[in-house]
Amino acid sequence: MIKLNVNGKRRSFSGPLFKRLIDVLREDFRLTGTKEGCGEGECGACTVFLDGEPVNSCLIPVAHAEGRKVETIESLANAKKLGVMQEAFLKRGGAQCGICTPGMVMTAEYWRRVGGSPEPEAIRNVLAGNLCRCTGYQHIVDSVIEALGRRRKKARGQKA
Secondary structure, eight states: OEEEEETTEEEEEOSOTTSBHHHIIIIISOOTTSOOSSSSSSSOTTEEEETTEEEETTSOBGGGGTTOEEEOGGGGOOSSOOOHHHHHHHHHTOOSSSSSHHHHHHHHHHHHHTTOOOOHHHHHHHGGGSOOSSSOSHHHHHHHHHHHHHHHHHHTTOOO
């Protein structure tokens, strides 16, 4: 039996040790926000945090998550309010068809959490491992800038 912490809750999985983390999250834990784009670790759609670091969950066997902390897109919001990055993507039109959006949001959220730069080129570099087939990325970059701007306002004590 594999035990892990998913979005702040202790979870257990009894099944094949090499079942992909994305499949356990979606099929066994019914957390369907994480999307599969390529299944080969090339597109970033399945990005989740493993002990606070972004990873492609399609490449991680669930056994590798034993005793670790997993955060999915569902962890960023609660029943009443979206997370800062999710709100910014909604406001700025960063979401298109929705396949890449969870991975984009998770990677951008990581950038926000580590104090990443709001410079467009830096954001583009951070998001380089996340592919979107619907857009030219400008709305996504604008969304991240929006969320980072809220962080700066909050740090200065202004209303975000």
